Amino acid sequence: xxxxxxLVFAAMVALLYPxxxxxxxxxxxxxxxxxxxxRVVQGRGWVILVASTLALYWLQSSSPIRxxxxxxxxxxxxxxxxxxxxxxTPDRAAWRTAVPTIAVIIGVVALIASTRxxxxxxxxxxxxxxxxxxxxxxxxxxxxxxxxxxxxxxGRARRLNxxxxxxxxxxxxxxxxxxxxxxxxxxxxxxxxxTAQAAVSDVRWLGFSYIAFRLIAALRDRVTARPAAxxxxxxxxxxxxxxxxxxxxxxxxxxxxIDRADRWIKDYRNFVQTHQPAPATTPRPFGMDDVVAGAGxxxxxxxxxxxxxxxxxxxxxxxxxxAQVTAPGVHGSASFWGLGDGGLNQAxxxxxxxxxxxxxILFDFSGYTDIAIGLGRMFGIKxxxxxxxxxxxxNLTLFWNSWHMSLxxxxxxxxxNPITRALRSAxxxxxxxxxxxxxQSTFIILFGQVTTMLLIGLWHGITWNFIAWSVWHAVGLFxxxxxxxxxxxxxxxxxxxxxxxNELPLRRRLATTLSVLATFHFxxxxxxxxxxxxxxxxxxxxxxxxxxGG
Amino acid sequence: MEPSQLTGMQAATTSARWSMPIRVMLKAFVxxxxxxxIFSVIDPMTVLGRFSAYNILFPGRQRLPYGDHPELxxxxxxxxxxxxxxxxxxxxxxxxADEFRVLLIGDSSTWGWLLKPTDTLAAQINRAHMKTSDGRxxxxxxxxxxxxxxxxxxxILVRALHADIQPDAILWLVTLESFPTxxxxxxxxxxxxxxxxxxxxxxxGLALDPNDPQFITPTLFDRTIVGRRRDLADLVRxxxxxxxxxxxxxxxxPSMDYEPAAIDLEPDxxxxxxxxxxxxxxxxxxxxxxxxxxxxxxxxxxxxxEPILRSNGRNSDIRYNYFYPRWAYDQYRAMMTDMASxxxxxxxxxxxxxxxxxxxxxxxxYTPAGAKLLADRxxxxxxxxxxxxxxxxxxxxx
Numbered sequence: 001x002x003x004x005x006x007l008v009f010a011a012m013v014a015l016l017y018p019x020x021x022x023x024x025x026x027x028x029x030x031x032x033x034x035x036x037x038x039r040v041v042q043g044r045g046w047v048i049l050v051a052s053t054l055a056l057y058w059l060q061s062s063s064p065i066r067x068x069x070x071x072x073x074x075x076x077x078x079x080x081x082x083x084x085x086x087x088x089t090p091d092r093a094a095w096r097t098a099v100p101t102i103a104v105i106i107g108v109v110a111l112i113a114s115t116r117x118x119x120x121x122x123x124x125x126x127x128x129x130x131x132x133x134x135x136x137x138x139x140x141x142x143x144x145x146x147x148x149x150x151x152x153x154x155g156r157a158r159r160l161n162x163x164x165x166x167x168x169x170x171x172x173x174x175x176x177x178x179x180x181x182x183x184x185x186x187x188x189x190x191x192x193x194x195t196a197q198a199a200v201s202d203v204r205w206l207g208f209s210y211i212a213f214r215l216i217a218a219l220r221d222r223v224t225a226r227p228a229a230x231x232x233x234x235x236x237x238x239x240x241x242x243x244x245x246x247x248x249x250x251x252x253x254x255x256x257x258i259d260r261a262d263r264w265i266k267d268y269r270n271f272v273q274t275h276q277p278a279p280a281t282t283p284r285p286f287g288m289d290d291v292v293a294g295a296g297x298x299x300x301x302x303x304x305x306x307x308x309x310x311x312x313x314x315x316x317x318x319x320x321x322x323a324q325v326t327a328p329g330v331h332g333s334a335s336f337w338g339l340g341d342g343g344l345n346q347a348x349x350x351x352x353x354x355x356x357x358x359x360x361i362l363f364d365f366s367g368y369t370d371i372a373i374g375l376g377r378m379f380g381i382k383x384x385x386x387x388x389x390x391x392x393x394x395n396l397t398l399f400w401n402s403w404h405m406s407l408x409x410x411x412x413x414x415x416x417n418p419i420t421r422a423l424r425s426a427x428x429x430x431x432x433x434x435x436x437x438x439x440q441s442t443f444i445i446l447f448g449q450v451t452t453m454l455l456i457g458l459w460h461g462i463t464w465n466f467i468a469w470s471v472w473h474a475v476g477l478f479x480x481x482x483x484x485x486x487x488x489x490x491x492x493x494x495x496x497x498x499x500x501x502n503e504l505p506l507r508r509r510l511a512t513t514l515s516v517l518a519t520f521h522f523x524x525x526x527x528x529x530x531x532x533x534x535x536x537x538x539x540x541x542x543x544x545x546x547x548x549g550g
Numbered sequence: 551m552e553p554s555q556l557t558g559m560q561a562a563t564t565s566a567r568w569s570m571p572i573r574v575m576l577k578a579f580v581x582x583x584x585x586x587x588i589f590s591v592i593d594p595m596t597v598l599g600r601f602s603a604y605n606i607l608f609p610g611r612q613r614l615p616y617g618d619h620p621e622l623x624x625x626x627x628x629x630x631x632x633x634x635x636x637x638x639x640x641x642x643x644x645x646x647a648d649e650f651r652v653l654l655i656g657d658s659s660t661w662g663w664l665l666k667p668t669d670t671l672a673a674q675i676n677r678a679h680m681k682t683s684d685g686r687x688x689x690x691x692x693x694x695x696x697x698x699x700x701x702x703x704x705x706i707l708v709r710a711l712h713a714d715i716q717p718d719a720i721l722w723l724v725t726l727e728s729f730p731t732x733x734x735x736x737x738x739x740x741x742x743x744x745x746x747x748x749x750x751x752x753x754x755g756l757a758l759d760p761n762d763p764q765f766i767t768p769t770l771f772d773r774t775i776v777g778r779r780r781d782l783a784d785l786v787r788x789x790x791x792x793x794x795x796x797x798x799x800x801x802x803x804p805s806m807d808y809e810p811a812a813i814d815l816e817p818d819x820x821x822x823x824x825x826x827x828x829x830x831x832x833x834x835x836x837x838x839x840x841x842x843x844x845x846x847x848x849x850x851x852x853x854x855x856e857p858i859l860r861s862n863g864r865n866s867d868i869r870y871n872y873f874y875p876r877w878a879y880d881q882y883r884a885m886m887t888d889m890a891s892x893x894x895x896x897x898x899x900x901x902x903x904x905x906x907x908x909x910x911x912x913x914x915x916y917t918p919a920g921a922k923l924l925a926d927r928x929x930x931x932x933x934x935x936x937x938x939x940x941x942x943x944x945x946x947x948x
Binding site: 288291292295311315320324325326349350352353356 | 621622794804
């Protein structure tokens with residue numbers, strides 16, 4: 001999202017809140033306008049759906065493959081509809097409520113496509129959309145597939161895993177360069193374009209990751225029929241409008257957070273119904289306070305992203321400057337700060353680049369999250385927090401509980417917990433003892449953490465560097481897990497007076513400070529794997545940090 | 551409580567909810583306008599330009615900031631003369647007793663287009679460890695800037711001399727392309743610094759129009775924070791790129807590829823629209839040279855007619871290179887020699903010093919080896935700059 005897009009989205013909020021006390025329309029010329037606004041307020045649900053659909057197309061970047069910037073958002077809508085069909089296997093009544101939604105979606109898509117015929121309006125998409133006939137054929141294909149899927153999957157929940165697998169395969173295609181390039185070649189071939197020009201950058205599917213996470217979660221919830229938490233019933237039976245609005249909710253489209261459907265839908269339903277007169281004894285659930293709070297959060301996010309992060313980007317470690325950092329003398333500049341030795345000087349500047357990257361990625365990502373949360377708040381949805389001062393945590397486990405929290409929680413809920421539960425309930429692992437350092441429970445934790453981190457790493461891209469980054473963190477998490485376990489056992493056997501609780505406050509504070517510093521540096525060094533495209537360059541940078549290598 | 555009372559309370563609450571953001575926005579707007587107006591009235595860009603992290607947090611640049619592709623060059627072009635100079639290593643430290651400080655001014659060849667900072671003419675002079683006759687070590691500072699305009703050279707020189715930099719000599723590398731009157735104010739650096747440029751025109755009587763429409767006179771809005779947002783962002787970026795300069799020593803896109811300077815030339819005999827046989831009295835701004843000499847005052851100034859590429863390709867019988875028809879360049883050289891002689895300027899003409907192979911993408915941009923050849927050629931002249939011009943004749947006499 002750029003600043004213009006953020007401003008437009010924020011301005012749309014003006015439509016959603018009635019003017020004046022109790023939304024009473026004004027007299028005179030303003031009367032008609034106010035009536036329109038009240039109508040819009042009454043149709044908040046539709047506003048969110050239409051805005052999200054338009055945003056899906058507007059935010060999609062252009063591609064050299066003809067009309068791909070139209071078809072990728074359309075594919076997102078089709079996938080979402082398909083998943084709704086197979087999850088909720090709607091009955092006749094549900095289909096009846098879905099008809100207006102389908103009509104609106106098709107109308108919006110047709111409207112976007114029709115802009116190709118009106119030059120002054122063209123185009124909300126990055127390039128000219130395809131002709132209406134092609135779009136109609138596309139919509140018919142989606143309809144046929146959805147109908148087929150509804151028949152195929154009706155009452156067969158376990159078959160939904162095949163769709164999960166399909167989404168994972170799509171992930172791999174989009175994250176593995178060689179596969180993306182092949183995919184691009186296929187698309188180019190279908191379009192009658194030169195396949196030799198196929199490039200990884202051709203296929204940039206906006207929001208696919210987050211859309212897929214939400215769809216996989218919905219599918220897995222259906223397969224496992226997750227029981228509701230006490231007092232929190234799972235809201236089954238989301239209407240098509242609700243489901244699509246949840247999956248492609250535009251504030252959270254580009255950078256999350258990944259909200260859970262059951263939590264999101266409560267805010268949504270609360271918001272879309274606030275046009276009804278509230279009982280006198282209950283406050284309005286959403287109002288100007290939310291708009292003000294949301295606007296404040298957006299401003300904070302804009303500052304973090306477009307001021308701090310973008311400035312830090314100038315000096316942050318990247319594939320080009322990592323190879324350019326040289327010792328003084330090599331480029332003729334005098335040794336500075338009296339550092340004398342070239343290697344030391346080089347090491348210090350390399351540290352500066354690494355620190356800059358660490359803070360840049362935090363401000364960039366958390367800035368986007370602030371913007372998403374702020375926009376969401378304005379539209380009545382309190383999206384979950386994604387960051388909680390992650391660089392001020394005293395250990396790696398707490399770091400991962402405060403960094404991209406919604407992603408960590410997603411992987412915990414849909415991978416780590418199921419896999420460790422499955423391993424624990426499985427029969428004994430014959431080659432591992434029940435006691436000692438390498439006992440079965442330790443192995444399960446190690447396996448769970450390594451594979452979870454690997455999946456998180458591979459989600460960013462299927463490269464050796466992301467694997468190295470994953471292993472780096474997995475080892476760190478495992479080491480911390482074992483250390484905590486060791487400390488717990490030692491404290492249990494020690495004299496209570498020597499336990500942590502009885503340590504001097506100053507000593508404890510010092511220990512916490514050192515832990516925070518150590519954790520931050522572990523994470524910052526881990527970013528070297530993340531930021532650079534090759535393992536050899538990463539190792540070179542690690543060497544330079546300690547004055548080794550030229 | 552009566553329902554009517556509740557409705558009234560609700561209305562009051564809703565009204566209060568509305569009034570708060572409106573008040574916040576109103577106050578923010580008023581503060582925004584006030585700050586912008588104050589900024590516009592004070593116009594603190596000059597003062598802000600002097601605040602620099604260069605020479606404090608990271609080393610000063612070896613040449614003035616200029617960058618067409620900042621993200622690759624770790625360098626950015628700014629139009630704030632004070633910021634440009636503040637980022638230069640020249641502003642770093644007081645001059646040591648044994649330093650013979652030489653300022654180099656000139657165009658892109660002096661700045662070192664396509665050369666690393668270690669390969670520019672200034673760097674080659676420093677590498678030669680030249681000693682003056684009184685034993686001081688020559689230390690050259692590159693104040694070249696990639697624009698061909700003598701007025702720009704004088705502008706930078708005057709600004710630099712205002713700072714306490716104690717130069718012992720000035721080396722001014724010139725070429726004909728910097729002389730045409732129509733080139734003097736063509737660049738945004740001059741156009742966006744109307745006040746100091748007009749000051750030059752009036753103080754030194756330059757034959758330029760002080761009301762030239764190319765000058766950009768900022769309006770009240772242009773001087774606000776909003777109006778100056780680009781300049782302010784560039785100042786910040788210049789500081790940030792200082793980190794990358796310190797870390798890498800790069801100040802020009804190292805991946806920059808180029809086409810070699812043209813050898814086969816067009817059969818065009820005009821120069822900036824001027825036809826042979828000779829220049830008119832107002833075609834070239836020789837008075838800018840006089841202005842530079844006056845600005846230098848007692849500081850010895852050596853004017854150098856810099857090397858150019860001499861083509862042997864098509865139409866080389868009528869043109870030396872892409873820039874110059876033969877008649878124009880020959881006449882320019884003759885005029886320079888006459889003027890230097892008449893004004894008793896220290897002048898050296900090295901136009902044919904470098905062979906064709908030592909030029910890069912232009913008829914005036916040379917290779918590192920070319921820069922070294924030029925430095926070697928100028929060595930004697932530079933070291934002689936420590937000798938007062940009155941005694942120079944005796945030394946040069948056979």
